Amino acid sequence: xxxxxxxxxxxxxxxxxxxxxxxxxxxxxxxxxxxxxxxxxxxxxxxxxxxxxxxxxxxxxxxxxxxxxxxxxxxxxxxxxxxxxxxxxxxxxxxxxxxxx
Amino acid sequence: xxxxxxxxxxxxxxxxxxxxxxxxxxxxxxxxxxxxxxxxxxxxxxxxxxxxxxxxxxxxxxxxxxxxxxxxxxxxxxxxxxxxxxxxxxxxxxxxxxxxx
DNA sequence: ACTATATATCTTTATATTGCGATTAATCGA
DNA sequence: TCGATTAATCGCAATATAAAGATATATAGT
Numbered sequence: 001x002x003x004x005x006x007x008x009x010x011x012x013x014x015x016x017x018x019x020x021x022x023x024x025x026x027x028x029x030x031x032x033x034x035x036x037x038x039x040x041x042x043x044x045x046x047x048x049x050x051x052x053x054x055x056x057x058x059x060x061x062x063x064x065x066x067x068x069x070x071x072x073x074x075x076x077x078x079x080x081x082x083x084x085x086x087x088x089x090x091x092x093x094x095x096x097x098x099x100x101x
Numbered sequence: 102x103x104x105x106x107x108x109x110x111x112x113x114x115x116x117x118x119x120x121x122x123x124x125x126x127x128x129x130x131x132x133x134x135x136x137x138x139x140x141x142x143x144x145x146x147x148x149x150x151x152x153x154x155x156x157x158x159x160x161x162x163x164x165x166x167x168x169x170x171x172x173x174x175x176x177x178x179x180x181x182x183x184x185x186x187x188x189x190x191x192x193x194x195x196x197x198x199x200x201x202x
Numbered sequence: 203a204c205t206a207t208a209t210a211t212c213t214t215t216a217t218a219t220t221g222c223g224a225t226t227a228a229t230c231g232a
Numbered sequence: 233t234c235g236a237t238t239a240a241t242c243g244c245a246a247t248a249t250a251a252a253g254a255t256a257t258a259t260a261g262t
Contacts, residue, residue: 007117013202014115015250016108022202045209058251060210079208079259090202098195101114101123116220146239159221161240180229180238 001096005070009093012069017052018062022071024051025085042075042082102197106171110194113170118153119163123172125152126186143176143183 001009012018024031028039032047049059063083066072070089075082102110113119125132129140133148150160164184167173171190176183 003117010111010115010120011249014108014111016104017250019111019201046207049209054250055252056209057211057253061250064210076209076258081209094195094199094202097198100120101191101195118220147237150239155220156222157239158223158241162220165240177228177239182239 001092006093006096006100009069009071010097012065012071015062015065017054018066020052021048021062021066022085022090024048025072025083028084037077037080037082041077041080042073042084045081045083048083102193107194107197107201110170110172111198113166113172116163116166118155119167121153122149122163122167123186123191125149126173126184129185138178138181138183142178142181143185146182146184149184 013022025043028035028043031051032039032043035044035047037044045060045063046056048063049056052059052062054062063072063074067074067083071086071093072083073086075084114123126144129136129144132152133140133144136145136148138145146161146164147157149164150157153160153163155163164173164175168175168184172187172194173184174187176185
């Protein structure tokens with residue numbers, strides 16, 4: 001993980017809503033039990049919009065930032081886009097931060 | 102550590118210069134070998150100014166942000182102000198992040 | 203082909219952050 | 233006391249980030 005990538009990861013975490021999203025995605029069955037599609041796809045963008053209470057475009061941007069940082073990945077199914085955590089990347093980040101800091 | 106404190110810590114880390122400073126303070130004898138005062142006091146603000154290449158006021162602000170976040174503490178001796186890492190706080194942060202994330 | 207739905211992208215506005223020079227306050231040495 | 237040194241604070245300009253509405257694109261159903 002390059003310095004620049006580390007920077008993007010930390011910046012991605014430096015907004016409370018993005019940390020909330022990462023947390024919700026940790027337990028989709030707890031936070032998105034009402035989703036009609038299987039949670040195995042991930043969590044649908046619209047569901048996350050609802051949960052935050054922010055506008056669709058704002059949340060779409062937050063998701064893009066988390067994805068660019070590598071914390072989440074997306075899977076497009078039909079007209080929907082499903083997001084889920086990348087646990088490997090998250091662990092790698094924590095390990096790197098421990099060395100770095 | 103409250104949510105707000107965690108937020109301040111992550112924000113404090115979200116600037117490369119501040120991460121640099123934390124790193125330099127990890128090995129003062131390596132990065133500030135030329136300091137006239139004993140390194141046991143910590144590292145003198147002016148030395149950090151020099152190392153960053155930024156203005157005195159800018160670095161003073163970065164140091165204040167790191168200190169408010171709890172990552173460093175300062176000790177005033179005469180007209181100088183010496184900074185050093187708070188290893189306990191840093192470890193607490195890493196632990197908290199591991200749970201949180 | 204048309205309409206509805208989902209979501210990314212664009213544009214604009216508001217706010218926060220960064221950086222610098224100038225000032226201020228504290229301490230020191232002569 | 234006076235001038236020099238250190239470092240925090242203030243005021244301002246530049247830049248970055250966040251939020252929303254509007255638009256564009258893709259897919260789905262009729």
